[in-house]
Amino acid sequence: MRTNNFNILRTLLFLFFYTFSQIAVLAQVEFSKDFPAAKEIKVFDNASFRLVYYSEPEVNTYRDRMVVSKKNISAIALNPTGSSLAVIQKDKIFIYSFLHVSEKLFEFKYPSELGKKPKRFPVALAYSKDARNLLVSFSSGEIVVFDTREYKMQYVLRNDDVPANSLYISQNNYFVAAVKGSDIDIWNFEAKTVRKKIKMDKPVNGIAFSPDGSMMAATSVNKLYIFNTRDWEIMQSYDAKGNESFTSPSFGADDKYLAFVHDTTKIAILNVRKKDITQEIAEKEAVKSLSFLREEASNKEYIISIRPKSVVYWNANGLNPFYGKIINQEVDKKMNEWVKMMQDETMEDYKIRVNEENRAKQMEVFMQEAATSLAGDRIAIENPFVGEYNNESNLLAINFTSLPPIGIAVPSSELADFGDNSKLKFNNAVYMLNDEDEFVLAYIEVTNEVNNKVYIYDNIGRTRLTAIETDVNFVPLEILQIANQEEINLQTVKEDIVEQSKQENLITENTQINVKTEVVADVDADGNKIFNYLVDYQYEVINKEFSEKEDFPPGAYNIQRSNAAMSLMKIIKSSFEEGDFAKYMKDGKRVKITITGSADGTPIRGKIPYSGIYGDFTDEPYRQNNELNAMTVTKTTGITQNPQLAFIRAVSVKDYLENNISTLQNTQNDFNFNIEVSEERGGEFRRIDIKFTIINAFEQ
Secondary structure, three states: OOOHHHHHHHHHHHHHHHHOOOOOOOOOOEEEEEEEOOOOOOEEEEEOOEEEEEEOOEEEOOOOOEEEEOOOEEEEEEOOOOOEEEEEEOOEEEEEEOOOOOOEEEEEOOOHHHOOOOOOOEEEEEEOOOOOEEEEEEOOOOEEEEEOOOOOEEEEEOOOOOOOOEEEEOOOOOEEEEEEOOEEEEEEOOOOEEEEEEEOOOOEEEEEEOOOOOEEEEEEOOEEEEEEOOOOEEEEEEEOOOOOOEEEEEEOOOOOEEEEEEOOOEEEEEEOOOOEEEEEEEOOOOOOEEEEEEEOOOOEEEEEEEEOOEEEEEEOOOOOOOHHHHHHHHHHHHHHHHOOOOOOOOHHHHHHHOOHHHHHHHHHHHHHHHHHHHHOOOHHHHOOEEEEEEOOOOEEEEEOOOOOOEEEEOOHHHHHHHOOHHHEEEEEEEEEEOOOOOEEEEEEEEEEOOOOEEEEEEOOOOOOOOOHHHOOOOOOHHHHHHHHHHHHHHHHHHHHHHHHHHHOOOOOOOEEEEEEEEEEEEEOOOOOEEEEEEEEEEEEEOOHHHHHHHOOOOOOOOHHHOHHHHHHHHHHHHHHHOOHHHHHOOOOOEEEEEEEEEEOOOOOOOOEOOOOOOOOEEEEEEEEOOEEEEEEEOOOOOEOOHHHHHHHHHHHHHHHHHHHOHHHHOOEEEEEEEEEEOOOOOHHHOEEEEEEEEOOOOOO
């Protein structure tokens, strides 16, 4: 977020440049660092905060650290985990280690099981965002999907004989955009069918999906389109003027901004919400490519531009956040609690309190509270001043530096009291957001110290909220009430099993087990609105004196050695096999299961032997601090670091769920691993969290 002084400076700059019909160049994105390359950069790719480029004959990182030396590379793709790199050289695909120089991991060609006809060579490649698949486009028109463990063919996407010259995959893995000259085939990756065919009048030179998967930007020499991926309608379009050109679009982390190369030597920053280019940066040289890059560990965002012989980092932290997304998350959190039955609340009282009319009113209250809190003391930096007076309506305009003006009712007889702006005091401001993601005043009290009168501007309730019935995030009240009752039932199951474990001296009150439910609206890859059911189970032992008896002993990873974890498994087994959630676990139902394993900060001396009970893991995807990484644990390596220990504890939970929860044996399960490693020492920092997301749970 920009400083107060900057907001004032921005307005002055805008007025100045607007007067002379020029582009306002604002210090939202600023130069950070230039990393020279020894030779011209020909091909570039990045995943998260990692990046590589090809300057023949070397593939290097941004500091010119060589990954591999190889001539005639036509395409590269960086594994999202940062563990490996895929390259195309003539008719072969090579997989190299990203960490160990010139270490070749795999080598393969067009799959022999598809035939041995000549002239079938790889054209383009891309990793799925979960790092589980590598997609390769071949000259004969097939897109072959390989796994990333042994790079064996899984299946083929084929629409015609025209090869895709580039591939792009959405962050949620819903869509594969296959570019074929001026055409774009949009594949539903899960269904393996073409969802949409898009034709542009010039060859497509860039595709970008927004991080939330709701938008796709496409550029050609003379066009920029932004599509809504729910119905593939064009949301926004821009035409290049004269000899100008567009290329290389890239969305920022929160979907609010789109950067792209404009006219070869300019970086344009488009505010998608305002449909306005808020900044253009004049580069010193032609820009070959650019991309937003986010470093989760430092919570910093950059734009990287590729000059002919250097990689330039631009600090993008000055861009305003997507306020609406922040507010919606806060409102959803509060509404999820509001809809639940309160302690000692009768069912009759609950039905009176929780209904559609009250829900809409409460949502508006929460939105006002969240917006006002996020806006802060904006009046202090807005320099309000008196504007024109409307004799017909008796409204006096109050203008601000950047906020939209308001009108307060002032009798004409009191107009003379408003000659001194410094005598006006503003209190109890309430804010809302407009459609452009900008703050507007909904309510404020204006005190005039000249006559000691208070004038109230009240627009609360006059601006109707977008109809929540049609909102993508809207969940019907009856579904929320079902989840509320099932959470109450789940709490009862939890309490019964916890009490039983206490009686068996397995755990004490020092083991705290929590369960909760939530229903989240979503859109599937075909654009249909669905409701996902989230069920969260987690425990922690809060007293380190009891942790070794009730939880994992130091260095242990088998879940059956943790009484706390096994008590949690009993709750899951009961609720998914006999309880309320069993009815949702129909054959073939998709279930996403995210397991978080943890370890404390006690250093591992030497090596903890790993028996291989759960198999060996080489470059297995996992997340830590919201960053995708790769984990290796084998019988040979053993466990030498705490992240490995936390990971194997999570794997132990997966193994138990797969082998002991009968309803999970007929569903399509997508397991994902998170790990947490505390900097502090002590058994109380070991815990397990298991989140089940039943996809489209309430499907009829």
